[in-house]
Amino acid sequence: MGMFMRDSDLCKQKELEKLGMACKQWGFFQAVNHGIPLSLTERMKAIVKEFIQLPLEEKLNYKIEEFEGYGQAFVASDDQILDWADIMYLTTLPQEERKMNFWPTKPVDFRETVDQYALEIQKLGNTFLCLLSEYAGLKADCFIKKYEKMTQLMRLNYYPPCPRPDLALGLSPHSDGYALTVLLQDDETVGLQICKDSEWIPVQPIPGALVVNIGDMLEVMSNGIYKSIEHRAITNMDRDRISIAMFYGPARETEVGPAPELIDELHPCQYRRFILADYMQNFLSGKLEGKKNIEFAKIKS
Numbered sequence: 539m540g541m542f543m544r545d546s547d548l549c550k551q552k553e554l555e556k557l558g559m560a561c562k563q564w565g566f567f568q569a570v571n572h573g574i575p576l577s578l579t580e581r582m583k584a585i586v587k588e589f590i591q592l593p594l595e596e597k598l599n600y601k602i603e604e605f606e607g608y609g610q611a612f613v614a615s616d617d618q619i620l621d622w623a624d625i626m627y628l629t630t631l632p633q634e635e636r637k638m639n640f641w642p643t644k645p646v647d648f649r650e651t652v653d654q655y656a657l658e659i660q661k662l663g664n665t666f667l668c669l670l671s672e673y674a675g676l677k678a679d680c681f682i683k684k685y686e687k688m689t690q691l692m693r694l695n696y697y698p699p700c701p702r703p704d705l706a707l708g709l710s711p712h713s714d715g716y717a718l719t720v721l722l723q724d725d726e727t728v729g730l731q732i733c734k735d736s737e738w739i740p741v742q743p744i745p746g747a748l749v750v751n752i753g754d755m756l757e758v759m760s761n762g763i764y765k766s767i768e769h770r771a772i773t774n775m776d777r778d779r780i781s782i783a784m785f786y787g788p789a790r791e792t793e794v795g796p797a798p799e800l801i802d803e804l805h806p807c808q809y810r811r812f813i814l815a816d817y818m819q820n821f822l823s824g825k826l827e828g829k830k831n832i833e834f835a836k837i838k839s
Contacts, residue, residue, distance in 0.1 A: 557666075558673035565767030566732055566751035568744050569720075574658045576746060579722055581647070582655050586780045588645040590624065590696045600640050602627070605822060607640040622706035622773045624696040630656035630784070631690035656690055656784070659720050663690070663786035666718060666750060674763050676799055681717070681759055684797070685788035691716070693783045697729060700773035708771030708779075713829045714753035715821045717787030721749040727779045733768040754817075754832050755787045758809040761796035768829050790815040809835045 560567040589597070602609035608626045629635050630652060642648045668678040682688070697708040708729055723730060723743055730741040730749065741749060757766045771781070788794055795811030812835060821831045 554669055554673055557669055561670060561673075561752055561764045564732070564734065565765050566741075566749065566769075568741075568747040569662075569750050570744060570747045572662055572748055574655075574662065574748070578651070578655055578658065579746070579748075581651050582722060582782055583724070583780060585645050585648050585651050586694050586696070586782060589626075589642055589648065589694075590780070592642075592644060596644070600626070600642055606637055621709055622697060622700045623708050623771070624698070626692075626694040628652070628692045628694075629689070630692045631660055632687065632789075635689075652692065656692070659784045659786065660688070660690060662720060662748075663688075663718050663784075667756075670756070670760070670764065674760055674797075674800065676797060680797055680799070681756070684759075685792050685794075687789040687792065689716070689787060689789045691785040693785070695771070695781045695783065697771065697773055697779045697781075699776055699778055701775065703773045703775055706773050708773050711768050711770040713766035713768050713832065714751065714783075714785060715755065715787075715818055715831065716753045716785040717755040717759065718785075719751045719753055720784045720786065721751070721781055722784075723749065723781040724779050727774060727777050729771045729774065729779045729781065731770050731772060733770075738770070753785065753787065754829075754835065755794055755814070757832060758794055758835050759797060761800040761805060762808045763800065766829065766832065788814055790818060808837055810837050 557567065597608050600608040606627050606629065608624070610621075610624060626640075628640055629637060638649075641652070664682055667681040671680040671682075672678050677683075695709065700706050700708075711733065721730070725743045725745045728740045728742060731738045732741060732751075733739075751767050751769065752764045754766045756764050790813075792814050793811055794814050794817070796807055796809050801807045817831070817834055820834050
């Protein structure tokens with residue numbers, strides 16, 4: 539059949555194979571030529587840096603409440619390694635769920651820039667979900683159509699220089715709760731590490747690239763074809779670092795479960811159906827700890 543494919547089809551098929559294998563074997567990839575203007579990604583990084591440099595009392599106008607706003611990474615117990623980071627969580631999509639009292643008015647183009655970026659990431663997220671749906675042997679829109687309402691959250695991370703990197707992580711090891719995470723990070727400083735075969739592997743930044751990783755919801759929706767990746771952020775003695783994570787997936791009130799088309803005698807159902815809000819409640823109530831949250835969804839054999 540392959541010989542009758544047009545070159546463009548063949549090229550797409552090869553790229554789809556690469557994408558699918560990366561998501562099956564690694565749970566993450568770096569996207570180049572993603573179509574988001576460099577001017578927008580650079581401005582996103584700049585507004586985060588400008589916000590971080592504001593006086594503390596100004597930043598505290600947006601103090602974290604119920605997981606939205608500005609503050610420190612959450613610490614659940616006294617004996618864990620501390621997370622060394624300032625963070626800001628915002629709901630970015632759907633637009634009607636934005637809590638604008640947490641959206642800074644300085645820098646002056648903060649809101650406009652985040653709005654533009656959120657819409658670009660939504661388009662990109664839908665593209666990747668369609669491609670991964672196809673690779674799994676489903677209709678292209680399967681992962682999106684089942685969940686017509688999608689949610690997008692943004693977490694801005696600022697990691698100051700850390701005098702004792704041995705005592706603090708930027709962000710503790712964890713997998714992400716939503717379907718996909720798209721990460722924009724500093725080009726100069728290595729901070730992200732992923733866990734593969736029990737080893738921590740640093741992710742070398744590629745200028746202009748976005749890091750995309752599989753989250754728990756896509757693992758569930760694909761009945762385990764794709765696995766969420768455990769990752770962490772490390773600190774640096776000499777340099778500060780920022781990153782911007784966009785989490786994309788079904789809306790909180792949605793019931794999530796494996797696509798029925800992926801279940802048969804050879805591929806039994808591995809995950810139960812549940813309301814995403816219950817999953818996220820479980821996710822946010824404890825400390826970040828590896829892939830323990832996916833146990834909430836697994837059917838115990």
